[in-house]
Amino acid sequence: MNGAVPTTIIVAGLVLAGYALLMTALNRRMSVILLAALGVLEILLLVEVGLIVAKLAGGERPAGLATLIGYLIAMPLVPVAAAFWGLMERSRWGPAVIAVAGLVAAVLMVRLHQIWPVIHV
Amino acid sequence: MSEPVASPEPTASHPDSTRTGPGRVLIAIYALFALSASARAGVQIVTKFSHAPVAYLLSAFAAVVYVIATVTFAVGSPTARRIALLSCSIELAGVLAVGTWSLADPATFPDATVWSGYGSGYGYVPLVLPVFGLLWLRRWNRRARTRRTIITSAGDAGEAADGSVDHRHQETSWRRSG
Numbered sequence: 001m002n003g004a005v006p007t008t009i010i011v012a013g014l015v016l017a018g019y020a021l022l023m024t025a026l027n028r029r030m031s032v033i034l035l036a037a038l039g040v041l042e043i044l045l046l047v048e049v050g051l052i053v054a055k056l057a058g059g060e061r062p063a064g065l066a067t068l069i070g071y072l073i074a075m076p077l078v079p080v081a082a083a084f085w086g087l088m089e090r091s092r093w094g095p096a097v098i099a100v101a102g103l104v105a106a107v108l109m110v111r112l113h114q115i116w117p118v119i120h121v
Numbered sequence: 122m123s124e125p126v127a128s129p130e131p132t133a134s135h136p137d138s139t140r141t142g143p144g145r146v147l148i149a150i151y152a153l154f155a156l157s158a159s160a161r162a163g164v165q166i167v168t169k170f171s172h173a174p175v176a177y178l179l180s181a182f183a184a185v186v187y188v189i190a191t192v193t194f195a196v197g198s199p200t201a202r203r204i205a206l207l208s209c210s211i212e213l214a215g216v217l218a219v220g221t222w223s224l225a226d227p228a229t230f231p232d233a234t235v236w237s238g239y240g241s242g243y244g245y246v247p248l249v250l251p252v253f254g255l256l257w258l259r260r261w262n263r264r265a266r267t268r269r270t271i272i273t274s275a276g277d278a279g280e281a282a283d284g285s286v287d288h289r290h291q292e293t294s295w296r297r298s299g
Contacts, residue, residue: 064164066164066168067160067161067164070160070164074156074157074160081149082149085145085148085149086145088145089141089142089145091141091142093141093142093143093144093145093146094145096143096145096146097145097146097149100146100149100150100153101149104153107244
């Protein structure tokens with residue numbers, strides 16, 4: 001499987017986390033830029049879910065199918081949950097929540113590769 | 122005489138609960154671990170329990186601890202804070218005990234738990250998380266005690282003056298850093 005999408009997600013997640021932590025350090029609140037970046041991350045994650053589902057539909061199976069399905073459900077929820085939880089916070093700690101989501105997205109890609117090595121990073 | 126310091130001031134920039142401010146980040150990470158540890162332990166216990174029973178039961182125990190921490194930090198009442206203090210302490214003791222155990226006796230852990238190797242499989246976040254949890258709780262308990270002291274001393278200004286001035290300084294510095 002082409003590793004371009006997971007690699008893009010890792011880079012995007014880390015860049016988002018870095019930017020969000022900078023906003024926390026500068027004592028800024030949640031911004032439209034952070035929400036838009038979360039939206040981009042969400043789209044990328046949905047594309048990745050689509051690619052994996054297509055592969056499953058093609059008849060291929062990983063060893064830990066249950067775990068993989070858990071990841072497919074949880075992955076797209078990360079940016080959504082972070083957006084809600086971060087927007088509720090009207091201080092510098094809102095962006096910090098977004099930073100966590102960016103890091104989690106990156107880590108999830110590495111874990112996906114470990115669960116099913118055909119998903120290249 | 123007016124005592125302006127004792128007002129709770131639940132404004133946006135000053136956290137008014139363990140749920141807000143840095144607590145927001147703490148809860149996000151605890152929720153993540155609660156979810157992933159529960160799901161992982163559930164899958165392991167259902168599909169291959171006999172492979173590593175000790176490891177899987179410890180994972181399940183860790184999952185319960187994370188769920189309790191998530192809920193109690195989110196609720197934030199004095200009772201919830203007391204439960205959170207207990208669960209964070211158990212969590213820290215658990216990471217240290219299981220971490221040491223997994224290094225001393227690897228045969229018992231053919232498969233990793235969340236707390237194996239002091240949480241090395243999870244970037245040592247499981248080791249750091251309870252420390253931050255306990256620090257966050259200490260900040261809150263100190264604040265609650267301060268407020269009680271000020272309220273008491275407000276009605277009894279003559280005797281408790283020294284103590285209340287000192288505590289008031291503590292709370293001000295707390296606010297500035299928050």
